[in-house]
Amino acid sequence: MRRAxxxxxxxxxxxxxxxxxxPDDTGSSAAARSNAVxxxxxxxxxxxxxxxxxxxxxxxxxxxxxxxxxVEDGLPDLVLPCLGGGPDVNLASLRGPLVLNLWAQWCGPxxxxxxxxxxxxxxAGGELSVIGIDWQDTQPKAALELVEESGVTYPLxxxxxxxxxxPFRVRGLPxxxxxxxxxxxxxxxxxxxxxxxxxxxxxxxxxxxxx
Numbered sequence: 409m410r411r412a413x414x415x416x417x418x419x420x421x422x423x424x425x426x427x428x429x430x431p432d433d434t435g436s437s438a439a440a441r442s443n444a445v446x447x448x449x450x451x452x453x454x455x456x457x458x459x460x461x462x463x464x465x466x467x468x469x470x471x472x473x474x475x476x477x478x479v480e481d482g483l484p485d486l487v488l489p490c491l492g493g494g495p496d497v498n499l500a501s502l503r504g505p506l507v508l509n510l511w512a513q514w515c516g517p518x519x520x521x522x523x524x525x526x527x528x529x530x531x532a533g534g535e536l537s538v539i540g541i542d543w544q545d546t547q548p549k550a551a552l553e554l555v556e557e558s559g560v561t562y563p564l565x566x567x568x569x570x571x572x573x574x575p576f577r578v579r580g581l582p583x584x585x586x587x588x589x590x591x592x593x594x595x596x597x598x599x600x601x602x603x604x605x606x607x608x609x610x611x612x613x614x615x616x617x618x619x
Contacts, residue, residue, distance in 0.1 A: 427515035427581040450568040452548045453493040460549065461492030464556035469494040469563045470539075472501030479591035484575035491542050491564040492552055499572075503591045505536035505615045507607075510576070510583035512545040513554045517600040518582045522558040524604045528611070528619070529562040535617050538562040543581060544570040586614045 451457075469490035478485075483499040490497065509525045511518035529538040539562060542551045546568050555564065572578065576585060579598050584607075586595040595614040601607045611617050 427512070427517060448546055448568045450546050450548065450566070452489050452491050452566040452568070457491075457548055457552060458493040460552040460556065464552060465561050466492065466552075466555060467561055467563050469497050469565060470502065470537075471495045472497050474498065474501060481593055482591040483587060483593060484572065486571055486575065488541065488565040488567055488571070491540075491548060491566040497565055500591075502539070502587065504587035504589050505611075505617050506587040507536060507538045507611065507615075508585035508587070509538065509540045510543045510572075510578070510581055510585070511540055512543050512581055513547060513551040514545065515581040519554060519558070521582055521601045522554070522560050524601050524607045526558065526560050526562065527604050528607055531619055532617075535619065536611065536615065540564045541572065542566045542568075543572070543578070543583075544568065584610065586610065588615055 483502055485498065485500040487496050487498045507528065525538055542564060545551050548566060576596060582600060583598045585593060588594050608619050
């Protein structure tokens with residue numbers, strides 16, 4: 409079983425029309441936890457989660473724990489577990505064109521966006537890849553239930569401890585990271601995707617991929 413144990417500082421101001429950091433068990437806001445250390449011990453690979461992932465027909469995570477040659481302005485040398493079982497993935501090993509979707513089941517706007525990313529995954533074919541990162545989410549079962557409900561099948565990583573907060577400059581959810589064929593991060597934006605056309609236009613503008 410793959411247990412993700414990560415500690416990261418959390419400073420997540422609320423984004424307009426978006427989500428702040430994940431709610432804790434007491435219901436306190438992200439502001440109340442500002443400058444605190446968010447440490448988690450979350451098992452993202454259990455028999456139940458594997459079954460949920462299989463039932464939702466989520467695709468396997470790309471194998472890649474050893475980064476290729478370092479890429480200037482590339483993804484961080486950071487290993488994340490595969491949500492619901494599968495190989496760990498070093499983000500620095502990924503190449504594009506690639507769209508990373510930062511989401512969580514506790515984030516309302518993220519729920520609305522998932523079908524747009526799924527459509528991009530389906531229509532992009534061999535033009536680009538889509539990978540989701542379940543961000544600062546300590547409820548992987550609820551996340552995979554949402555995935556099944558939303559029809560998401562693209563690969564999913566887990567970042568329950570917000571290890572990507574600093575390299576991705578996370579200010580809140582939802583978020584999108586666009587990586588080109590050379591592995592360089594071309595654009596990071598924290599915005600609510602309100603249509604497939606909006607997402608498609610971001611891909612065209614920053615990755616020069618027309619769909």
